Amino acid sequence: MLQTGLMMNRPLLISAVIEHAAAQYRDVEVVSRETHGPLFRYTYADCAKGARKLANALAGLGLAPGDVVGSIAWNNHRHLEAYYGVSGSGMVIHTCNPRLHPQQLIYIINHAGQKAMLFDATFAPLIKGIAPHCPSVKHWICLSDAAHMPAIEGIDPLIGYDALTAPCSDDFTWPEFDENTAAALCYTSGTTGHPKGVLYSHRAIVLEAMAGCMPNVLAVSCRDTILPVVPMFHINAWCIPYGAPMSGAKLVLPGPRLDGESLYTLMEDEKVTISAGVPSIWQGLLAYVEQNQLRFSTMRRTGVGGSAMPQALIARFADEYQVEVRHGWGMTETTAVATMGTLTPRDLALPREQQHAIVARQGKSVFGVDIKVVDEAGATVPRDGSTQGELMVRGPWIVRDYFKGERSPLQGGWFPTGDIATIDAQGTMQIRDRTKDVIKSGGEWISSIDLESAAVAHPAVAMAAVIGVKHPKWDERPLMFIAPKPGQTVDKEELLAFLADRVAKWWLPDDVVFVDSLPVGGTGKVQKEELRKTHGGVFR
Secondary structure: OOOOOOOOOOOOOHHHHHHHHHHHOOOOEEEEEOOOOOEEEEEHHHHHHHHHHHHHHHHHOOOOOOOEEEEEOOOOHHHHHHHHHHHHOOOEEEEOOOOOOHHHHHHHHHHHOEEEEEEOHHHHHHHHHHHHHOOOOOEEEEOOOHHHOOOOOOOOOEEEHHHHHOOOOOOOOOOOOOOOOEEEEEEOOOOOOOOOEEEEEHHHHHHHHHHHOOOOOOOOOOOOEEEEOOOOOOHHHHHHHHHHHHHOOEEEEOOOOOOHHHHHHHHHHHOOOEEEEOHHHHHHHHHHHHHOOOOOOOOOEEEEOOOOOOHHHHHHHHHHHOOEEEEEEEOHHHOOEEEEOOOOHHHHOOOHHHHHHHHOOOEEEOOOOEEEEEOOOOOEOOOOOOOOEEEEEEOOOOOOOOOOOOOOOOEOOEEEEEEEEEEOOOOOEEEEEEOOOEEEEOOEEEEHHHHHHHHHOOOOEEEEEEEEEEEOOOEEEEEEEEEEOOOOOOOHHHHHHHHHOOOOHHHOOOEEEEOOOOOEOOOOOEOHHHHHHHHOOEOO
8 A cells, every 4th residue: 555755845936046146145146237227236025025015016016916917128136026926925916919910919918818918118119019919918018127217108007116116114924835726827829820829837837947958958056157048938937937036046137138139248248158049149149249259258168959959060169169058948838948969978979070960959758758759650650760750748837728728739648849859779869850831930930831831811812832941050941932913913012011911020020932833732732842842042
């Protein structure tokens, strides 16, 4: 007969993370780039006070546990306080991606039922446009001091974050509740149709943050200074805003300045040892470093995800700058990292070029996450590094159901990722392709189907098809094929101007190819494989 262990049953709650940091690493710095430019410095003890003041302020506005509070914000200290003040008090923080088309933003805000919105002044024009269409949002709060508050016509009152929280007490008792209580909400941007909501629990976030600090993942400790370039509106910034205070690492938040010069200067001035972001960020950083013949004095490693990092870029970081690249994979539905590549002693005995080839894969599953690859019949394929199939995942921080979804996406208890992958005998996974026609550009998804639908809305367009073409900076960019209606004409500039009113600017195709007809199969579907054969090169 199995016995029950005689251990305390304490819930894993986000509030415990910031209070741990305040108690054990109270003087460790948080450095934040303000939206208007200068750096702001304070400590984890100050951050915990700010989070408690925000919790009191939100309660004063009439918000209650279970309410959804949105954010459209950069990586900065006020956004960090919101991560803890909102979730810690039992509310749900909904981090909204400002790169979405305004209509998609309006949809997810209304779908989430937000009661309040926290936003940076940068996004004031965006807020002005969407606010009239978001009736559930009763409080619009700008993450700013009084001196840098924007004026937004139609929002009255517009609340300033500092003015709201300044008079509030920092004496707040965090409530205790079940660790499976909802803490944060993110919407996917990689699906066709409306984005889907992924509702994270306190348990999932805390476990994922702990896993992210492990030696074989990002190896974060109190001796490190970490700079997350990955946005806090993008899968919880890969849980670094939780993992850094959990481990006592100095946290550097770059705000809106993500160009190579700004990042390099911040890394050097603050003695950053670890960073994380999508490949396009590192391409820009390395271009600046090489152009100015600079070196990294403290940077030791960077986590890369969002899209595949070219092997040549991995080699330049490792061989020329002694910066280790750790290549990972995850998605909105996995809370953050699910796999991570770290070279083993066996790998380190190989020639450098072979090491870089291993790092270019997506790595081994993080403890807590199981992965497998299945064929079309659902049978698990061999771990031989060559047999491909759909990647399936499961674990304590993997989605079970979508927020307000009609049916579970799971198949036999596993989540189907939509990625085609292989796994070798050592457990290293590599993404080979995707089952769905979505394009990943700079770490963000573009739906080819949605882009095609927008193009077909043009009165001169009969058919449209979009494929992803390799790009040296953005990993992939969309290439559009247009078959005009008989007797109709449309040029590239006119079509792009038409699309600009219907999709996000960064979705716009890099080029448009006009054809008499598109190749179709027996079911009437466009044969995109034929298009890839003739046009699947590399954008220059």
